[in-house]
Amino acid sequence: MxxxxxxxxxxxxxxxxxxxxxxxxxxxxxxxxxxxxxxxxxxxxxxxxxxxxxxxxxxxxxxxxxxxxxxxxxxxxxxxxxxxxxxxxxxxxxxxxxxxxxxxxxxxxxxxxxxxxxxxxxxxxxxxxxxxxxxxxxxxxxxxxxxxxxxxxxxxxxxxxxxxxxxxxxxxxxxDEPGILSTQLNADGSLHTILHAEGTICHGKVQGDPFLRMDGQAVFKKAVVSLEQSALEVCKKANIASTDIDWMVPHQANVRIIQSLARKLNIDENKVVITVDHHANTSAASVPLAFDVARKDGRIKSGDKVLLQGVGGGFTWGSVLVQM
Ligand SMILES: CC(C)(COP(=O)(O)OP(=O)(O)OC[C@H]1O[C@@H](n2cnc3c(N)ncnc32)[C@H](O)[C@@H]1OP(=O)(O)O)[C@@H](O)C(=O)NCCC(=O)NCCS
CATH class of the missing domain: 3.40.47.10 (Thiolase/Chalcone synthase)
Known part of the structure; x- marks a missing residue:
């Protein structure tokens, strides 16, 4: 394959x-x-x-x-x-x-x-x-x-x-050369109300609340736990330790979530790409935007092992471990 x-x-x-x-x-x-x-x-x-x-x-x-x-x-x-x-x-x-x-x-x-x-x-x-x-x-x-x-x-x-x-x-x-080494996706739909935009269109009219709503503290706690488990899972599948990761590119929602995750995974903070200060939370765009910044400024290099991680509404989370 x-x-x-x-x-x-x-x-x-x-x-x-x-x-x-x-x-x-x-x-x-x-x-x-x-x-x-x-x-x-x-x-x-x-x-x-x-x-x-x-x-x-x-x-x-x-x-x-x-x-x-x-x-x-x-x-x-x-x-x-x-x-x-x-x-x-x-x-x-x-x-x-x-x-x-x-x-x-x-x-x-x-x-x-x-x-x-x-x-x-x-x-x-x-x-x-x-x-x-x-x-x-x-x-x-x-x-x-x-x-x-x-x-x-x-x-x-x-x-x-x-x-x-x-x-x-x-x-x-x-x-034929190594690229994506392992992936892991998960969801828990029972948590759909902690982060949602539930409005729908019916007979030409928006029904329900069209705006994003969030229980910030519930999302914070679930994000840290889910991302830690998911990171360990992709490392296990690829047969590497979390400390072998050269760059972590997590979803950019909150710097405190990112720092707490890095600590739990024993990943040095200077191996973590952070762009949330600059971009804020851009949802599905956040991981590729952060990756692109770190690749263009020369931090992510050929051969590096990079952990990409997303988490958010659904509740959904997942990881991709890739060798550049
Ligand atoms: C949203 C988040 C920053 C809120 O931080 P928090 O420490 O949980 O703050 P709280 O919601 O408890 O609110 C604390 C106080 O700040 C107030 N507050 C909320 N937003 C505020 C704002 N923008 N400016 C000033 N005060 C604000 C609240 O009204 C509350 O005031 P009160 O104590 O008088 O009631 C935090 O929960 C978070 O980051 N959660 C994860 C969100 C996330 O990353 N979502 C996307 C995941 S994909």
């Missing part, structure tokens, strides 16, 4: 950067109190990128995809599988993957979305790995892309300070 090798990555962020101070000022005008100090202390977030309302998830996804295609040095027509992980799709249907396919000019590849919220990218990457190892695809475009700012209740200070918009993309290819 071939390995699935990452041969390129790319990312995209909206132009509009909103610092904590600017956000606090905007919220104060609506009578909502927050501060840079509160946000940094509780989450590590210093700023986020916010898309204008006319920017769609597929716009960011397409830009990230084009950057990844360029870096991988492949032709658009080489891609035979496109998976977009998103919880903020452009439309009910068709999938955002089909919109991206049209925008990049690919014809014929299988294209579909994966919806596993902040675990979406590891779910999508694991799906692409299964296709490639089974011989059903040779070259896949895997994207995590979100415009969460469009589903945030900007009156709710307990959530609106946490999220941002963006996209990250991988090109993965069948290879």
């Amino acid at each position: 071939p390995f699935t090798k990452i041969i390129g990555s790319g990312s995209a962020l909206p132009e509009n950067v909103v610092s904590n101070d600017v956000l606090a000022q905007q919220l104060a005008e609506k009578g909502i109190e927050t501060s840079d100090e509160w946000i940094v202390t509780r989450t590590g977030i210093k700023q986020r990128y916010i898309a204008d309302s006319h920017i769609k998830t597929s716009d960011l996804a397409t830009q990230a995809a084009q950057n990844a295609i360029k870096e991988a040095g492949i032709q658009v027509e080489d891609i035979d599988l496109i998976i977009v992980a998103t919880s903020t799709p452009d439309h009910i249907f068709p999938s955002t993957a089909c919109i991206v396919q049209s925008k990049i000019g690919n014809k014929g590849a299988a294209a579909f979305d994966v919806q596993a919220v902040c675990s979406g990218f590891v779910y999508a990457l694991t799906t692409a790995d299964s296709y490639i190892r089974a011989g059903n695809a040779k070259c896949a475009l895997v994207i995590g892309a979100e415009t969460f700012s469009h589903i945030i209740d900007w009156q709710d200070r307990s959530t609106c300070v946490l999220f941002g918009d963006g996209a990250g993309a991988f090109i993965v290819k069948a290879s």
Whole structure:
């Protein structure tokens, strides 16, 4: 069976950067109190990128995809599988993957979305790995892309300070050289109410609450426990110790979750990629965005063992262990 090798990555962020101070000022005008100090202390977030309302998830996804295609040095027509992980799709249907396919000019590849919220990218990457190892695809475009700012209740200070918009993309290819070493996906649907956006469209009207809602403390506790178990599971499958990991690229939601996880896994903090300060929580985009930053700045190198981890609504979580 071939390995699935990452041969390129790319990312995209909206132009509009909103610092904590600017956000606090905007919220104060609506009578909502927050501060840079509160946000940094509780989450590590210093700023986020916010898309204008006319920017769609597929716009960011397409830009990230084009950057990844360029870096991988492949032709658009080489891609035979496109998976977009998103919880903020452009439309009910068709999938955002089909919109991206049209925008990049690919014809014929299988294209579909994966919806596993902040675990979406590891779910999508694991799906692409299964296709490639089974011989059903040779070259896949895997994207995590979100415009969460469009589903945030900007009156709710307990959530609106946490999220941002963006996209990250991988090109993965069948290879004889080691690539993805092991994967693990899990979900516990009984916890669907701790992080959800439950609105639906029926007879042309939004029914129920259209905004993201979260029990922050329940999510925090479940995230740390799940990610620790999942990391140990992928290491066991690949027959390595957690201390053999060169780079940990966890979901970027909260720096305290990340630090607590690294401590439990005995992974040195300087082997952990942290971009939540810069990007905030971009849901399915967070892992490929963080990976792309660390690859472009030279931290992640050829041969490194990298642990990618997602966790979020569903409740879902998962890990991908990859050798670069
Ligand atoms: C959301 C989170 C930062 C909140 O931190 P916390 O320490 O649990 O804070 P609490 O919710 O207990 O709130 C503490 C106080 O801060 C207040 N508060 C909430 N948001 C605030 C804000 N933006 N600014 C100022 N105060 C705020 C609360 O109203 C509460 O005030 P009270 O004590 O007077 O009632 C934290 O729970 C968290 O990070 N959870 C995980 C969230 C996450 O990562 N989700 C995505 C996973 S995919």
